[in-house]
Amino acid sequence: MESIIEISNNIKNFCVILFEPQYPENIGAAARACKNMGITKLISVRPLNPDKERMLKMATHESAELIEAMPVFDTLEEAAKDFNYIVGTTARTGRQRGPYFTPREIAANLAPLSQDNKVGILFGSERTGLTNHELRLCQDIIHIPTAEFTSINLAQSVMIVCYEIFLAQAKIEYPTQRLATTIEKEGMFEHIEELLIKIDFILPENPEHWMRSIRQFFGKLDIKAKEIKLIRGFCRQLLWAIEGKPDEKKGSTSS
Amino acid sequence: MESIIEISNNIKNFCVILFEPQYPENIGAAARACKNMGITKLISVRPLNPDKERMLKMATHESAELIEAMPVFDTLEEAAKDFNYIVGTTARTGRQRGPYFTPREIAANLAPLSQDNKVGILFGSERTGLTNHELRLCQDIIHIPTAEFTSINLAQSVMIVCYEIFLAQAKIEYPTQRLATTIEKEGMFEHIEELLIKIDFILPENPEHWMRSIRQFFGKLDIKAKEIKLIRGFCRQLLWAIEGKPDEKKGSTSS
Structure with a gap:
């Protein structure tokens, strides 16, 4: 089974809006982060230093297109005018600013809403964040939870x-390995028991004691089918080495 | 209600390990990210350029202590020796490397495990990531899901x-606002109806038609108790302005 990452088409309706960003490196790094997460629109409002070369260095080649195509506005009102829904972000959580939500909560809310609406995610400047003046254009406010040190780099x-938006928009399945079935595990235990009796590690008339420990040990492991094959191949080879009794194929772990 | 962010003590058992990081800025930015998320231990193995000044610039003052205290090792084996559990990270997901898991899955697994065990989170260099040689020391492998552009900056x-580790270790509650009760909403509708009749917007003998629309509109809003107060204050003041009938306190929205 291959990895599956399927992204909803709705991701196209998202746009990151940087309000008065101070450092071109942060704009570039933000572009790269957007591209990693499938968001292909980036807007800025009054960037302090629009040094494109410094932006591009951090954006890397693959997300340069976001920088090249980035609209730059003089006012937030202008930048915001075509969005149906704007979510602001803040590190300050005074009572007057709330209610605010975690990125995960907002991402879940935006998943259905983004189907037919243009959604802007607004970030303030590195120095001051968003003021209440900018937040008044927002329908929701995100506060990223942190430990005591609350100041997160803009990008x-x-x-x-x-x-979080990407995860809420994507179906993700990584390949897993099949767990062994009971019959595969019982075959392995018989094989191990045979080996341990052969080397006089356990007595043939009373194998239960040690085998119980071995069963407990393997029981904890969520042992996979392919691991059973490896272990049985190892037992077979050891028996062969001890007895000189040739198995069909020496060294094979795949039978 | 205030925001509540309570972090489990287990977060102290986590450490980020950077293997052969190329750029001191990334080490600094990683330190800042760790500190934001309550992880206070950072280790590096063979950093290409151990320029502390460049690290500190990105770490900012608040996470400088992670850089100042950062152990630097010559080999991963040395760096890894006291950890009980090591999780590697990879952007490459060949079949041979799996099984791998999302950061969220791993963070959930690590929550109980970190109570009595030292956990290292291992990141490879910007250029090559971790090879199978380094990954052999890892008990689990994280792959961060992305869109097509998979190359995420190290920090x-x-x-x-x-x-994700922080979220799995923290209890987070943001203040919410109480929704209005039925009686509060009915009081508001009566107030609105009185106003609309007064200005001949609806007929007193048949107010149902417009009031139904108004109920539907407010019904969608998850209207809060404090918003009801605002609307009723507004109705009261309008009625006063139209009729010259003085309310007890002019302009108040808080009664």
């Missing part, structure tokens, strides 16, 4: 929010 | 994994 904040 | 990867 890191963009990454966390985009990552 | 961004550290942030995503630390963020």
Whole structure:
């Protein structure tokens, strides 16, 4: 089974809006984070230093297109005018600003809403974040939970929010390995028992004691079918080495 | 209600290990990400350029202590020797490397395990990531899901994994606002109806038609108790302005 990562088409309706970003490196790093997470639109409002070369260095080649195509606005009102829904982000959580939500909560809410609506995710400047003036244009506010040190780098904040949006929009399945069945495990235990009796590690008339420990040990392991094959191949080869009794194929673990 | 973020003490058992990081800025940014997410231990193995000044610039003052205290090892084996559990990270997902898991799955598994065990989270270099040689020391492998552009900046990867570990270790409650009760909403509708009749917007003998629309509109809103107060204050003041009938306190929205 291959990895499956299927992204909803709705991801196209998301756009990251950087309001007064101070450092071109952060714009570039934000572009890269967006691209990693399938968000292909980036807007900025009054960037302090629009040095494209410094942006591109951090964006890397693969997300350069977001920088090249980035609209730059003079006011947030202008930047915001075509969005149906805007979510702001804040590190400050005074009572007056709430209610605010975790990125995960917002990402879940946005999943259905983004089907027919353009959604902007708004981030403030590195120095001051968003003021209440900018937040008034937002329908929801995200606060990224942190430990005591609350100041997250701008591009890191963009990454966390985009990552949560991506996860809420994607179906993700990684390949797993099949667990062994009972009959496969019993075959392995018989093989192990045969070996342990052969080397006089356990007595043929009373194998239960040690075999119970061995069963407990393997029981904890969530042992996979292919691991059973490896262990039985090892037992077979050891028996062969001890007895000189040739198995059909020497060294094979695949039978 | 205040925000509640309670972090489990187990977070102290986590450590980020950077294997052959190329850029001191990434080490600094990784330190800051760790500190944001409550992880206070950082180790590096053979950093290509151990320029502490460049690290500290990105770490910021608040996470400088992670850089100042950072042990630097010559081999991964040495760095790894006291850990009970090591999780590697990879962007490459060949069949031979699996099984691998999402950061969220691993963070959930590590929550109980970190109570009595030292857990290392291992990240490879920006250029090559971790090879199978380093991954052999790992008990689990994380693959961060992405869109087509899979190459995540090192410090961004550290942030995503630390963020998931933090969320799995923390109890987070943001303040919410109480929804209005039925009686509060009915009081508001009566107030609105009185106003709309007064201005001849609806007929007193048949108010149902418009009131139904108004009920539907407010019904969608998950209207809060404090919003009801605002609306009723507004109705009261309008009635006063139209009729010249003085309410007890002019302009108040808080009664």
